[in-house]
Structure formats: C-alpha cells, structure tokens
Amino acid sequence: MxxxxxxxxxxxxxxxxxxxxxxxxxxxxxxxxxxxxxxxxxxxxxxxxxxxxxxxxxxxxxxxxxxxxxxxxxxxxxxxxxxxxxxxxxxxxxxxxxxxxxxxxxxxxxxxxxxxxxxxxIERYSAAYRVISEKIDRPLYLEGYRIAPWKTRGVEVDVILDLMIHDIDMIIGLVGAPVTKVDAVGTGVMGRKIDIANARINFESGCVANVTASRVSYKTERRLRVFAQSNYLNCDLGERKIFGYGLRGDPMTQGLAAITTETIDIPQEDSxxxxxxxxxxxxxxxxxxxxxGHAGSEALRVAGLINESIDAQLQKVQSWLKPGDVLAAAAKG
Ligand SMILES: NC(=O)c1ccc[n+]([C@@H]2O[C@H](COP(=O)([O-])OP(=O)(O)OC[C@H]3O[C@@H](n4cnc5c(N)ncnc54)[C@H](O)[C@@H]3O)[C@@H](O)[C@H]2O)c1
CATH class of the missing domain: 3.40.50.720 (NAD(P)-binding Rossmann-like Domain)
Structure with a gap:
C-alpha cells in the first residue's frame, strides 16, 4: 500500500x-x-x-x-x-x-x-450535485430553499454564511458564469445577525437564481429547483429524490405525451x-x-453582496419600524 x-x-x-x-x-x-x-x-x-x-x-x-x-x-x-x-x-x-x-x-x-x-x-461533493450537473447543461433559472430550526451553534455568523452559502456555492458551480448583480432582503429574528434572507442573484450568462435561507423555521428542508430550455428538475435534497421533466416529442401535436417524467433516487453516498x-x-x-480557494472566495464575495443589499434594505425600512423592534435592532447592526 x-x-x-x-x-x-x-x-x-x-x-x-x-x-x-x-x-x-x-x-x-x-x-x-x-x-x-x-x-x-x-x-x-x-x-x-x-x-x-x-x-x-x-x-x-x-x-x-x-x-x-x-x-x-x-x-x-x-x-x-x-x-x-x-x-x-x-x-x-x-x-x-x-x-x-x-x-x-x-x-x-x-x-x-x-x-x-x-x-x-460539502454539497458539491454530493451525489445530488453530480446527478443535477449531468442532467442540466445550461440552467436558466434556479431556486434554492434551505430552512432549519433555530440552534445556538453557528450563530457567530449570519444565516448567509451559516446556511445560504451552501446554495450560493452550489448554484455558482452549476451556472459556471460570474455573478453580476444581487438584490436581497433579510432580517434578524433572534438577535442582530440576519436569521432569514432571500436573494435574487443575476449571472453574466443571463441566468437568475432565487435563494431563500432561514434558521428560524419549525422544520428542516433543503430543495433546489432548476430549469433549462427543455428540462426541469425539482430536487428534494433532504429526502434524496429528484423529479425530472423533459421533452421527447412535439408538444404541439402530441400534447402531454411529449413530456417525459422521471423520479431519480439520489444514490446513498456520504458527501x-x-x-x-x-x-x-x-x-x-x-x-x-x-x-x-478561488471558488470559496467567490462564494464569500457573493455572500458579501447579499449582505450589502440587505443592509441597504434595512436602512430603508428603519423609517417605518417601531423603536425597539428586532428589525430596527438588526438594521443598526
Ligand atoms: N459543511 C457543513 O455542512 C458544516 C456544518 C456545520 C459546521 N460547519 C463549519 O464547521 C466549522 C465548525 O462548526 P461546528 O458547528 O463544528 O462548531 P463547534 O462550535 O461545534 O466546534 C468548534 C470547535 O472548535 C474549537 N476551537 C475553537 N477555537 C479553537 C482553536 N483556536 N484551536 C482549536 N480548536 C478551537 C472549539 O473548542 C470547538 O470544539 C464552522 O466553520 C462551520 O461553518 C460546516
């Protein structure tokens, strides 16, 4: 050996x-x-x-x-x-x-x-990521959804670095184009750090991703939806199932029969x-x-853009929030 x-x-x-x-x-x-x-x-x-x-x-x-x-x-x-x-x-x-x-x-x-x-x-080393990247060539739209119950571990960073970064990196990997613009909203719920956030991420290729993360949910869910020109994947990363839809014929003459559906069980692998x-x-x-390190730095750069956008949004809402509101506290950082 x-x-x-x-x-x-x-x-x-x-x-x-x-x-x-x-x-x-x-x-x-x-x-x-x-x-x-x-x-x-x-x-x-x-x-x-x-x-x-x-x-x-x-x-x-x-x-x-x-x-x-x-x-x-x-x-x-x-x-x-x-x-x-x-x-x-x-x-x-x-x-x-x-x-x-x-x-x-x-x-x-x-x-x-x-x-x-x-x-x-870790998501990039998962069987799910491998299956998705084999099935979708050039995504047009992706939707990441990652929610989890509150826990005290990981709270030294906000939910963007704690949870959303998994989807940010995975989506950047699938799209393979630079991020050009981000619009985001978010707030602290348990404290001053952002606990729930949504971001719309625009890529140079024209692709758009909509990503939601929360660490103040009652349940745990990890989902990714992806569509390209002629196929769509609805991936339940937690349950290890992918539902795929595609086209095999002419929908104008064959109707629904032109649409293929498949259920893929994501192989049981330890990522x-x-x-x-x-x-x-x-x-x-x-x-x-x-x-x-370059991929890690890019995911972090995009996380930073999301935080900047959330800061700008929090400044705007401050004017109508009641004093003492958790949102107001989060806006002050
Ligand atoms: N990939 C994933 O899915 C995933 C999941 C959870 C955590 N993480 C990451 O792993 C890291 C650790 O998270 P965790 O949840 O295990 O945290 P944790 O608090 O459970 O563990 C951190 C450990 O580091 C020790 N420590 C602190 N300072 C140290 C030092 N200077 N030298 C040696 N040890 C030191 C602490 O005593 C503690 O045991 C974080 O960066 C987190 O983002 C990744």
Missing part, C-alpha cells in the same frame, strides 16, 4: 468530529492528531478515533501532512494561514473565512507554497467521505481541488 497521508483535525466540535471519523476510516490517511482548544473535547474525539489529543495546532506543524480546519469561522483565517505557511495541505470548512480579503490571502499563500487548499462546500477522499486524492496526484 502507498504511504498514508498523515492527517489531523483542528476543531473537534460538532463537524470536526465527522472529519476525524472519515480520516480514521480512509485507507489513504492516518489520523495522527485531534486538536481542540478545549482539552476535554480534543481527548474525547482523539480517543474515539485512536489519535493523539493536542490543544494547539502549532504543536502538529512538523508531524502531519494535511489538516481539516473546523474551528468557528472567525478563526479560520489565522489557523489556515499558519498551517499553510508551514507547508501543510488544508481542507477548510465552509465558509472559507469571514472576509474576501483574508480568503484571497490564504488562496494566494497556498499557491505560493504549492499546497492543496480545498474548501468544504463528507467523498469530500475527504477527493482532498486526499488531490494531495496524492497533484490535481486541483474541485472546490478550491
């Missing part, structure tokens, strides 16, 4: 634990260390997957080849910068960082150091296992990551 890639996970919270699990199971990797500022958490996850517990990522710089970063988003940049500067390959959880400048800086640093920098936009296998493959072969 070829030599295993020595790996570590920095940030052993909710999502970092999943990364540790996959490194421990992947034959191309050896999970050497689990790093968490909270010693108890580092030990619990390290013990579970047979690795060493460490409390500071600087202690592993010369002992591993590749690292997953799953610390809270505001810390991504500092941790990534130090790991990449030390010549390590990095898989950084989404969103890449919390500013476009810092995202571009680590992307440039990885290019300079010749290391792999992959961003954990994070795919993402980590792809990261390890890039390290072994020198391939460019499917979602690299």
């Amino acid at each position: 070829a030599e295993q890639i020595r790996t570590a996970v920095v940030g052993a919270g909710y999502f970092g634990r999943f990364h540790a699990n996959h490194y421990s199971k992947n034959p191309d990797a050896k999970l050497v260390a689990v790093v968490d500022a909270d010693a108890g958490r580092a030990k619990a996850v390290a013990d579970e997957f047979g690795a060493e517990a460490v409390t500071d990522h600087r202690q592993i710089l010369d002992r591993v080849d590749a690292v997953s970063i799953a610390v809270p988003t505001p810390l991504h940049f500092e941790v990534a910068r130090e790991l990449i500067a030390a010549g390590l390959h990095v898989l950084i959880e989404k969103p890449i960082t919390d500013t476009v400048e810092s995202a571009k800086a680590i992307t440039a640093l990885a290019e300079e150091r010749g290391t792999v920098l992959q961003v954990g936009h 994070l296992a795919n993402e980590i296998a792809s990261f390890l493959d890039c390290i072994k072969t020198g391939k460019k990551p499917f979602v690299d």
Whole structure:
C-alpha cells in the first residue's frame, strides 16, 4: 500500500468530529492528531478515533501532512494561514473565512507554497450535485430553499454564511458564469445577525437564481429547483429524490405525451467521505481541488453582496419600524 497521508483535525466540535471519523476510516490517511482548544473535547474525539489529543495546532506543524480546519469561522483565517505557511495541505470548512480579503490571502499563500487548499462546500461533493450537473447543461433559472430550526451553534455568523452559502456555492458551480448583480432582503429574528434572507442573484450568462435561507423555521428542508430550455428538475435534497421533466416529442401535436417524467433516487453516498477522499486524492496526484480557494472566495464575495443589499434594505425600512423592534435592532447592526 502507498504511504498514508498523515492527517489531523483542528476543531473537534460538532463537524470536526465527522472529519476525524472519515480520516480514521480512509485507507489513504492516518489520523495522527485531534486538536481542540478545549482539552476535554480534543481527548474525547482523539480517543474515539485512536489519535493523539493536542490543544494547539502549532504543536502538529512538523508531524502531519494535511489538516481539516473546523474551528468557528472567525478563526479560520489565522489557523489556515499558519498551517499553510508551514507547508501543510488544508481542507477548510465552509465558509472559507469571514472576509474576501483574508480568503484571497490564504488562496494566494497556498499557491505560493504549492499546497492543496480545498474548501468544504460539502454539497458539491454530493451525489445530488453530480446527478443535477449531468442532467442540466445550461440552467436558466434556479431556486434554492434551505430552512432549519433555530440552534445556538453557528450563530457567530449570519444565516448567509451559516446556511445560504451552501446554495450560493452550489448554484455558482452549476451556472459556471460570474455573478453580476444581487438584490436581497433579510432580517434578524433572534438577535442582530440576519436569521432569514432571500436573494435574487443575476449571472453574466443571463441566468437568475432565487435563494431563500432561514434558521428560524419549525422544520428542516433543503430543495433546489432548476430549469433549462427543455428540462426541469425539482430536487428534494433532504429526502434524496429528484423529479425530472423533459421533452421527447412535439408538444404541439402530441400534447402531454411529449413530456417525459422521471423520479431519480439520489444514490446513498456520504458527501463528507467523498469530500475527504477527493482532498486526499488531490494531495496524492497533484490535481486541483474541485472546490478550491478561488471558488470559496467567490462564494464569500457573493455572500458579501447579499449582505450589502440587505443592509441597504434595512436602512430603508428603519423609517417605518417601531423603536425597539428586532428589525430596527438588526438594521443598526
Ligand atoms: N459543511 C457543513 O455542512 C458544516 C456544518 C456545520 C459546521 N460547519 C463549519 O464547521 C466549522 C465548525 O462548526 P461546528 O458547528 O463544528 O462548531 P463547534 O462550535 O461545534 O466546534 C468548534 C470547535 O472548535 C474549537 N476551537 C475553537 N477555537 C479553537 C482553536 N483556536 N484551536 C482549536 N480548536 C478551537 C472549539 O473548542 C470547538 O470544539 C464552522 O466553520 C462551520 O461553518 C460546516
């Protein structure tokens, strides 16, 4: 067997634990260390997957080849910068960082150091994304809908960076054209950070996407609808089902018989296992990551445009909101 890639996970919270699990199971990797500022958490996850517990990522710089970063988003940049500067390959959880400048800086640093920098936009490694991109060539319109109940994890960022960024990145990947204009609305509900938002995203190709995200819903739903000139997909990403409609004849003479329908069961695959296998493959072969630092930076740039548009909308509604209203608080930032 070829030599295993020595790996570590920095940030052993909710999502970092999943990364540790996959490194421990992947034959191309050896999970050497689990790093968490909270010693108890580092030990619990390290013990579970047979690795060493460490409390500071600087202690592993010369002992591993590749690292997953799953610390809270505001810390991504500092941790990534130090790991990449030390010549390590990095898989950084989404969103890449919390500013476009810092995202571009680590992307440039990885290019300079010749290391792999992959961003954990997990939906792009899903079977659903693969099926959709095989079925739809040039989308004209996409509708992303992602809602989830309130939770206290992830609230260090707004819903755009917490949830909507998944659809932003996936849609940019499917459209394959630059974003030219964004119109958005949103508000904080639980606090000052935006918890519910809708954005209309215009692409240079003429395609339009309408994206909604909420983290204050009673239920969980993840849907994507896509239409192109002669086909339409209605994808329930949560239930792993795609309903497809297309044309096989002349609707003018054949009526409804010209329309084809199909139900596709999205294959049961673990998207994070795919993402980590792809990261390890890039390290072994020198391939460019499917979602690299440039893609991560672009998703973040578009998230920034959405936030700017929401800020402008909140300034307008301030004039008619009652004092003390949550919306008014959100508008003041
Ligand atoms: N791809 C996805 O679907 C997905 C889902 C959830 C979270 N995430 C991302 O994963 C990241 C972590 O989110 P989470 O929900 O696991 O958060 P979490 O709060 O559960 O875990 C974060 C962990 O990082 C540790 N930590 C904080 N500072 C540290 C430091 N300097 N060094 C080492 N450890 C440190 C904390 O002690 C904690 O254990 C976020 O960027 C989030 O956006 C991605």
